[in-house]
Amino acid sequence: MTFKFLSAFPWYMSDNRDFMLYQQDVFEILPSIPDSSVDLIFADPPYFLSNGGITCKSGKMVKVDKGDWDKSRGIEANHEFNRRWLSECQRILKPSGSIFVSGTSHVIFSLGFAMQQLNMKILNDISWFKVNPPPNLACRYFTHSTETIIWAAPHKDSRHYFDYHAMKKENGGKQMKSLWSITSPLKVEKRFGKHPTQKPIKLLMRIIKAASREDDLVLDPFAGSGTTGIAAALQNRRFIGIDLDDEYLEIARQRFETRDEELPVKRKKVYRRRQKKAARTVKKTVKSKKTDNPPKSSKSPQKSKDDKDKNPTLF
Numbered sequence: 001m002t003f004k005f006l007s008a009f010p011w012y013m014s015d016n017r018d019f020m021l022y023q024q025d026v027f028e029i030l031p032s033i034p035d036s037s038v039d040l041i042f043a044d045p046p047y048f049l050s051n052g053g054i055t056c057k058s059g060k061m062v063k064v065d066k067g068d069w070d071k072s073r074g075i076e077a078n079h080e081f082n083r084r085w086l087s088e089c090q091r092i093l094k095p096s097g098s099i100f101v102s103g104t105s106h107v108i109f110s111l112g113f114a115m116q117q118l119n120m121k122i123l124n125d126i127s128w129f130k131v132n133p134p135p136n137l138a139c140r141y142f143t144h145s146t147e148t149i150i151w152a153a154p155h156k157d158s159r160h161y162f163d164y165h166a167m168k169k170e171n172g173g174k175q176m177k178s179l180w181s182i183t184s185p186l187k188v189e190k191r192f193g194k195h196p197t198q199k200p201i202k203l204l205m206r207i208i209k210a211a212s213r214e215d216d217l218v219l220d221p222f223a224g225s226g227t228t229g230i231a232a233a234l235q236n237r238r239f240i241g242i243d244l245d246d247e248y249l250e251i252a253r254q255r256f257e258t259r260d261e262e263l264p265v266k267r268k269k270v271y272r273r274r275q276k277k278a279a280r281t282v283k284k285t286v287k288s289k290k291t292d293n294p295p296k297s298s299k300s301p302q303k304s305k306d307d308k309d310k311n312p313t314l315f
Helices: 026-032 075-092 108-117 164-170 201-211 227-234 246-257 279-292 305-310
Strands: 019-022 038-043 054-057 060-063 093-103 121-130 146-153 179-182 217-220 238-242
Touching: 019 227, 019 246, 026 075, 026 238, 038 075, 038 201, 075 093, 075 108, 093 108, 093 121, 093 201, 108 121, 108 146, 164 201, 179 201, 201 227, 217 227, 227 238, 227 246
Parallel strands: 019 238, 038 093, 038 217, 121 179, 217 238
Antiparallel strands: 054 060, 093 146, 121 146
């Protein structure tokens, strides 16, 4: 499982050369990848949110400052950036390949419009419901608890790969819907550090299983702490990740070398024994018995005439 088409030297490369990380600008690496050579792309591009706003982190009010890479350059410049990298992704995808792009309302409409401009085939818009989102501090909006993931094929006539049966099996034998309830990254996924926009590995495991086969090539142009690569490696896919920050690349490297720790654990369901009668029912039953059987009078009951005849008094 090797790939040798990239001219740049990787920041990190696994022994089998099936997991590679590049510390370069996305516009330096993507043009060097040949046409129609990648099976699946997952991208979590900048949301352009770091502009002096506030958010809630660990129960405290903090400023939104993820780095220079997340600062807005203006609506037109942001959209041109999105259209440019999407165009490169469209070129390198195989006809049977596809791309998943994640974003909030701050960027997702630009991404969708850029796909339309490039005549890409939009397959689904998936809503990822964050089960435990941070609260809304302003109290002037609904709590932001979803992100949109656009799934698209490179061209209108593309015939993309989709493992329908695997998704149906994962969903208990029913067709999987486009609303996914998945919690935020677990503690084990952040054991070496965390990225401010880190996605849960469960989300990427599902995406990679749904839209690729074993030994396929998966690419993430904004790799961050490497969640896409870990999910790919755990499912026997090859991976290329691109990022500028060596701090996050180091986290990705450490996660890859200890990736088995992030394998999903199937927990057995524990069923409580059903009580014969609930406490309230027992109380009601006791009360009803008391009312049905009134207390006996202290006076002895008078004997009827028949009883007297049966038991005559002897003098």
